[in-house]
Amino acid sequence: MEREQRKLTASEQKRKLQFDKLSAQLVADGYKRYDLTVDIVKVSFIALAVMLPFVGIAVALYFAVNGAQGLNGSFKELLLFVAVTVACVFVHEGIHGLVWAICCRSFKAISFGIIVRTLTPTAPAPDL
Template sequence: MANDKRKLTEKELKRKNDFETISSEMQQKGYKMKNVVINTQKAKYLALLVMFPFMALTFWLYNNVNGFNLDGISWGYVVALPLLILCLIIVHELIHGITWGLFAKKHFHSIDFGIIWSSFSPYCTCSEPLKKWQYLLGTAMPTLVLGGGSAVAAVMTNQLLIFLLAEYMIASGGGDFLIVLKGMLHHTDKKESVYCDHPYECGFVVFEK
């Protein structure tokens, strides 16, 4: 692995050491490794740009079907919205873990949850290499379920609170969709390839031969 540009946490160091063991085993089997990482500073802007069409579509559908009645907004919305967002952020990471865990050979023993305290961001990571479609599906699933599912529910029930939650969950899935986009754009002429979460950066590692 390249020299670290920042001090890694204890959990990140453990994942780094575990990953180096996996990497060594994969290379002994003839796989070559390629890092695909995302610059977190640029990702903040790119993520919103990527998700803007989906947010705009949700807005158009809700407005076209139901319109916006802002008279119903109360202090209950102000209290409920941040609490529900906090709950859904946790559920977001659980969906990552459940999806990847179903595909991993060691199942949930390969899943790790944590919080990046500097930005107070929860995360979920899978330490086991997966097939490309398995990894990308696990990456996209929370946004598909919580963002897309909430958008459909909002339009069908005419609930402004659910609409706001849907827009937030779509926007918050921008980083995941950047990774999905990176994965979809990564093409190889190799016969075999597997994808693994990067142990401490935003992105993934491809092993191919």
């Protein structure tokens, strides 16, 4: 069954073209190609399922250490928590970009973006 493809940005189209070209070259050289991509929505659900037990453990440890009084945080602390969480998303994607840059020995090819439909930040593989 053919997967529904989202509309790619110009940069993504360029990367896909380069990927398809390299892929065709490798197949022509005798390599076998396997499509191991996973739909972003499916990945989000899998990530949630994998993450939930760890969140449960963290919450249990938090209450074990702080008791119920740990919940009387102010609105300012809640905003700080949200801000730190958002900052961690950027740090996470930055680590992806850093690893890509180290692997291809260049920062020039690294780009960052957001898939708007799923609000997914990305640090895609560099242009080849």
